[in-house]
Every structure is written in C-alpha cells, then in structure tokens.
Amino acid sequence: MIRTTLVATTALGLGLAAASAQEFTLRIQNHQSPESLSGKNIAQWVDDVETMSGGRVDIEMFYSSAIVKSAETFDAAISGIVDGDFTNASYLTGKDPAFQFVSDVMGGYETPWQFYAWLYEGGGMELTQALYEEYGMYLLGWQIPGPESLNASVPLTGPEDLKDWKFRSPPGMETMIFETLGASPIVIDFTEVFTSLETGIIDGADVSNVSTNRSMGIYDLVKHTTYPGFHSMPADHFSINLNVWNGLPEDIQRIMEVAAQKNSFRTTLDYSVDIQNAVNELQGEVTFHDWSEEDRATFREGARQAWSEFATTEQAKALVDKHLEFMNEIGLVTTGAQ
Known part of the structure; x- marks a missing residue:
C-alpha cells in the first residue's frame, strides 16, 4: 500500500525548477504497547527512518494490534491491508513449522547476540529471507528483548526438578520439549495464569523475562525463577510486503535496514539493563536459579529431539541444520551433534 507523490518546487526569484522528490507512506502494525521498551524502540525506528530520509518517508505505526489481531498481521501485510508486520513469526507455524526456527529456537542459544550472530554471520539470513519471500514478504530484521525465565512455586535447580512439574506453557514446540524432559506442561490462556497459580492448578508458568514478570505481578504469587533464562528467547520480526519493498529506492531500503539493526541492538541493550535492575530489586524476595553449563546442555539435548x-x-x-551447524561452530553443541 505504498503511495508515491511527486513534489516539484520552484526556486523563487531564479525561476529554476528544483529536483523532484518522492514521498512514501507506509502503514505498519506491531503487537507492542507504545509504553513498553519494545514499543518505544519501534517509535524510535519510525523517527530514525523519517529523519534520515529527509522526510521522504512517512510511517503510520499502529500499536497493540490496533487494525487486525496479532496473528493476522502477516496475512494483512501480504494482502495489502497494511504494508508491514512487526509482530512474531511464531504466529506463522501453521503455514510452515520453519517459522518457529526464525522466531524462537527454544533451548538453543543462550544470549540474544548468539541468535543475532546466526542471522547475520551464520548463514541464517539467506535461508530466512528465502522463506519470507515465498509468502511475498521481506525480512528487515529482529527485535530480541532477551532470554525468558521460568517461574515456579518450587525450586528449579536443574533438569531433575522438571520431572512432573505442572506449569503453564504456550502451545506448540515448547510442550514437546518439556514433555521430553519429564515435565507436565499445560496449555493455559494467558488471561488464566494468575487464577491457575493462585488455586494451585499449576506449580509455575512460562510468561516472559524477569522484568516483565515482575511488572505483571508474577513474583507476588511464586518465588522461584530461572535466571539467566535459557529455555526461550523470542525474536519479533520486522517484515515488509515484498512488492512494497521492491518499490522503494535503494537509499530508502538501506536507511530502513540500518535503522532496524540499531533498533534490534538497542532493544536488547535496554532490556538487559531493565532485567538486571529487576533482578537487583527482587534479591531476598525471589530465589534465582542459574543452571550449570552441564544442565543447560542436558536441556538443549532434550530440545533438539523436539526440534x-x-x-x-x-x-x-x-x-534446524543451519542452527546446529552454527551452534557447533560457537561451541554450544559438540562436533557430530547433527
């Protein structure tokens, strides 16, 4: 839904026509609230693109899935209802399970920087871009807040504590991973997490990272959490309708990609500070469980079966093969693990 306007001006007093310039208007939806750290960095991306383009690009950003439901944003961008989708590829696993492995390689990477490195240095972008282009979309980049933490009413000191642990899990591959490791994941709607914890239906919940969990009041109900997280690290994607993307001049494309990388890394940095501040403030109130390298390797092995x-x-x-190849290169799996 790209709109182009040709603007011509005349140099007053000289009678000379100035060079024409084009203006591009893009409508993009994201699923973040404007008050969240992710939402604030998306707003900064908009400002960066508009400023660096000298006003040639105008972006209408719709927060909190204001136009269509979050899971419908990708299709809305394909069909032209909006021009871009800044949500998460996990919504798209019904189209192809491949989207799971560009949104969250559960149990795989330990830091956002490893995940970014796979995309930009480990051959991930080429495969991922080909997947998006099959659906008429173009991937600009990711926004990774950081590793999430498991929250529990009982200690989670290592894989052995997962046996028979009843917890709220989102649907999909995560339930497969935890069942492999002996846990009892229960798919519960997000709105029912608090009631389920209060009544003892579940012993814990997978919700988000420590700072978000804290802001939501999770630690008012349970006092154990894994930190640093290791089981899940979602990457929200920045994707644009491919025809719209191809209709933009190369300099505008470059501006949008560079601004997207800035957004990605600043989001990760902002959350790393926010999460650490939350951990500092929760000391003495919540018990943090930092799994050993061996325990993380055990979890990763169980995750690989689910992958x-x-x-x-x-x-x-x-x-999956490309992830394992890169994980072997950086020492997360051993040679021959594939």
Missing part, C-alpha cells in the same frame, strides 16, 4: 520432531518440512529441516 527434529517439529521440523516436518524441508525449509524447517534446513533451518
């Missing part, structure tokens, strides 16, 4: 089961298409298998 193989979940990767039922050629695109998904190719992405």
Whole structure:
C-alpha cells in the first residue's frame, strides 16, 4: 500500500525548477504497547527512518494490534491491508513449522547476540529471507528483548526438578520439549495464569523475562525463577510486503535496514539493563536459579529431539541444520551433534 507523490518546487526569484522528490507512506502494525521498551524502540525506528530520509518517508505505526489481531498481521501485510508486520513469526507455524526456527529456537542459544550472530554471520539470513519471500514478504530484521525465565512455586535447580512439574506453557514446540524432559506442561490462556497459580492448578508458568514478570505481578504469587533464562528467547520480526519493498529506492531500503539493526541492538541493550535492575530489586524476595553449563546442555539435548520432531518440512529441516551447524561452530553443541 505504498503511495508515491511527486513534489516539484520552484526556486523563487531564479525561476529554476528544483529536483523532484518522492514521498512514501507506509502503514505498519506491531503487537507492542507504545509504553513498553519494545514499543518505544519501534517509535524510535519510525523517527530514525523519517529523519534520515529527509522526510521522504512517512510511517503510520499502529500499536497493540490496533487494525487486525496479532496473528493476522502477516496475512494483512501480504494482502495489502497494511504494508508491514512487526509482530512474531511464531504466529506463522501453521503455514510452515520453519517459522518457529526464525522466531524462537527454544533451548538453543543462550544470549540474544548468539541468535543475532546466526542471522547475520551464520548463514541464517539467506535461508530466512528465502522463506519470507515465498509468502511475498521481506525480512528487515529482529527485535530480541532477551532470554525468558521460568517461574515456579518450587525450586528449579536443574533438569531433575522438571520431572512432573505442572506449569503453564504456550502451545506448540515448547510442550514437546518439556514433555521430553519429564515435565507436565499445560496449555493455559494467558488471561488464566494468575487464577491457575493462585488455586494451585499449576506449580509455575512460562510468561516472559524477569522484568516483565515482575511488572505483571508474577513474583507476588511464586518465588522461584530461572535466571539467566535459557529455555526461550523470542525474536519479533520486522517484515515488509515484498512488492512494497521492491518499490522503494535503494537509499530508502538501506536507511530502513540500518535503522532496524540499531533498533534490534538497542532493544536488547535496554532490556538487559531493565532485567538486571529487576533482578537487583527482587534479591531476598525471589530465589534465582542459574543452571550449570552441564544442565543447560542436558536441556538443549532434550530440545533438539523436539526440534527434529517439529521440523516436518524441508525449509524447517534446513533451518534446524543451519542452527546446529552454527551452534557447533560457537561451541554450544559438540562436533557430530547433527
């Protein structure tokens, strides 16, 4: 839904026509609130693009999924209802399970920087871009807040404590991973988490990172959490309708990509500080469980079994192989792990 306007001006007093310039208006939806750290950095991305383009680009950003439901944003961008989708590829696993492995390689990477490195240095962008282009979309980049933490009413000191642990899990691959490790994940709607914890239906919940969990009041109900997190690290994607993208001049494309990388890294930095501040403030109130390298490797091995089961298409298998290849390169899995 790109709109182009040709603007011509005349140099007063000289009678000379100035060079024409184009203006591009883009409508983009995200699922963040404008008050969140992610939402504030998205607003900064908008300002960066508009400023660096000298006003040639105008972006209408719609927060909190104001136009269509979050899970419908990608299709809305494909069909032209909006021009871009700044939500999460996990909504798209029904199209192809490959999207799981560009949104959250659960149990895989330990830091956002490793995940970014796979995308930009480990061959991930080429495979991921090909997947998006199959659906008429272009991937600008990611926004990774950081590792999430498991929250529990009982200690979670290592994989052995997962046995028979009843907790709220989102649907999909996560339930497969935790079942492999002996836990009892229960898919519960987000709105029912608090009641389920209060009544003892569950012993814990997978919600978000420490700072977000704290702001939501999770630690008013449970006093144990894993930190630093290791089981989940969602990457929200910045994606644009491919025809719209191809209709933009190269300098505008470059501006948008550079601004997206700035957004990505600043979001991760902002959350790392925010999460650490929350941890500092919760000391003495919440017990933090930092799993050993060996325990994380045990979890990763269980996760790898679920990856193989979940990767039922050629695109998904190719992405899993590329992740394992890079994880081997940086020492997260051993040679021959594939």
